Amino acid sequence: MKGGYIAIIGRPNVGKSSLLNVLVNEKLSAVSPKPQTTRFNLYGILNYEDAQFIFIDTPGIIKKVHDKLDKAILDEIKNAIFDADVLVLLVEPKLPDEEDLKIIELLKATKKPTILAINKIDLIKDKRILLPIMENYSKLFEFKEIIPISVLMRDGIDILLEQLRKYLPNLEAPYYDEDIITTKPLRQIVADIIREKVYLLYKDEIPYATAVKVEEYIDPEEHPEEKRDKVYIRAIIYVEKDSQKGIIIGEGGKKIKELGTKARKEIERLINKPVYLELWVKVREHWRRDESFIKSLNSI
Numbered sequence: 001m002k003g004g005y006i007a008i009i010g011r012p013n014v015g016k017s018s019l020l021n022v023l024v025n026e027k028l029s030a031v032s033p034k035p036q037t038t039r040f041n042l043y044g045i046l047n048y049e050d051a052q053f054i055f056i057d058t059p060g061i062i063k064k065v066h067d068k069l070d071k072a073i074l075d076e077i078k079n080a081i082f083d084a085d086v087l088v089l090l091v092e093p094k095l096p097d098e099e100d101l102k103i104i105e106l107l108k109a110t111k112k113p114t115i116l117a118i119n120k121i122d123l124i125k126d127k128r129i130l131l132p133i134m135e136n137y138s139k140l141f142e143f144k145e146i147i148p149i150s151v152l153m154r155d156g157i158d159i160l161l162e163q164l165r166k167y168l169p170n171l172e173a174p175y176y177d178e179d180i181i182t183t184k185p186l187r188q189i190v191a192d193i194i195r196e197k198v199y200l201l202y203k204d205e206i207p208y209a210t211a212v213k214v215e216e217y218i219d220p221e222e223h224p225e226e227k228r229d230k231v232y233i234r235a236i237i238y239v240e241k242d243s244q245k246g247i248i249i250g251e252g253g254k255k256i257k258e259l260g261t262k263a264r265k266e267i268e269r270l271i272n273k274p275v276y277l278e279l280w281v282k283v284r285e286h287w288r289r290d291e292s293f294i295k296s297l298n299s300i
Contacts, residue, residue, distance in 0.1 A: 003052035003171040004085035006164060009077065011099055012036055012060025014090045015119045018151045020044045020057040023161070027270070028182050028189065029057045030196035034207055036060055037199050039069070040298045041076045042192075043183040045176055051165055052174040056080040061103055069288040072295070081106075086167045087114040088160075093124055093148070095136055104141050113167040116143040117160055122150040187214040188298070189270070194235055194263045194279070198248070201259055206247055211238040211287055211297055219273070230274040233267070238284045245281045256281065 008016045012035030020029050024044040030037050038059045046053040058080045059073045081087065089107065091100060107114055116137055124130065127148075134146050145163045149156030182189070191212040199207040216234040218226050226232070239245050249256045256279055264277040287293050 001050045001052070001171050001174065002165055002168040003054070003174055004168040005054045005056060005083050006086045006088060006168075007056040007058060007080040007084035008088045008090055009058050009061065009081065009103070010090040011103065012062070014060070014092055015151045016060070016090050017042075017057050019088075019090060019117075019119070019149075020055050022151050022154060022157060023053070023055055024181055026181055027266075028184070030192040030199070032196055032199035032207075034199050036062070036073070036208065037196060039073055039076075040188075041080050045181050045183075046161075047174070047176075047178045051168065052171070052176065053161070053164065053168070054175060056084060061099075061106075063099065067288040068291045069294055072291075072298075081110055081112075084112060085169055086164060087112050088117055088164070089114055089143075090117050090119055091137075092120050093118050093130060093133055095133055096140060101140070107141060113144045114141070115160070115163060115167075116141075116146045117156075118146070118148045119151055121148045122153045122155065186271070187217050190214050190217065190233060190267055191235065191297075193266050193270070194237070194259070197259050197263045197266075198237070201255070201262070202247065206239075206244055209240045209244055209288075210248070211284075211293075212236070213238070213297060228276075230276040231267075231271065232276050232278070234278045234280070237279060237281045238287055239281065240283065240285055240287060242283055245283055248281050 008019055010016055017029035017031045017038050021027050024046050028044050029042050038057060042057040044055045058077045061077060062070055062073060065071050130148055144167060147156055147160050149160055191214050195212045198210050212235055214233060214235045218232040220226060220228040237248060239248060260277050260279050264275050268275050
């Protein structure tokens with residue numbers, strides 16, 4: 001059989017997380033219109049009888065490191081590239097600029113088979129515009145394939161999978177059992193769902209100053225002694241300032257109630273069980289500079 005690790009890389013907001021969700025037919029990765037919604041690598045697994053695709057959704061490649069969080073994000077991207085058997089560079093349907101050129105220089109050093117996927121082609125009325133874009137990229141790097149796709153319309157996804165299969169190694173057995181679709185612990189997926197809602201509901205600096213940790217996750221099926229009729233989840237939303245805490249909570253607690261409702265509904269859809277979600281907001285000054293705290297966000 002064929003199988004291996006495929007890192008999806010690119011600049012922020014090109015649709016990497018949306019692509020992973022479409023490829024594995026499940027909403028695993030947080031998605032929002034704001035850049036840097038993804039902070040840590042997420043593995044999504046697509047199984048066939050004769051193939052296993054292990055996709056790695058990576059954070060958007062940032063221009064400059066400002067703090068420990070930025071450094072952790074860059075380390076995640078480097079780790080994904082190192083672990084991958086095949087790379088997918090996801091771009092928008094535009095001519096490459098200086099930022100794209102820097103990413104391509106990074107690819108040249110890997111010497112790994114790389115496919116260029118040009119996303120958001122649904123935004124282009126005249127598809128002839130794609131030809132000079134594809135030609136320009138082909139002169140910059142020896143991509144194994146150049147594939148126009150639309151994640152939104154699910155256009156070109158089957159072609160992308162078909163081409164990826166060609167460059168995956170041969171395996172004697174799959175890496176993971178066929179019923180596993182991600183290696184990420186459920187607690188971390190829940191934390192990402194909550195943080196995604198923060199990105200969608202709040203403006204300006206608030207999303208970037210926010211971190212989420214799930215402190216308790218009690219499933220009554222696994223812990224009947226708790227005598228609960230719903231999955232109980234207690235999560236802490238960390239911010240850096242008292243003023244940010246007030247914004248998260250909102251007047252009379254209206255904003256955090258809306259956040260909790262939206263997050264709870266998505267968690268229930270994911271686990272197919274009723275949920276009681278309890279949210280707390282705490283101030284942790286300069287958490288983005290705290291390396292040990294950042295590491296704890298990506299561990300159980």
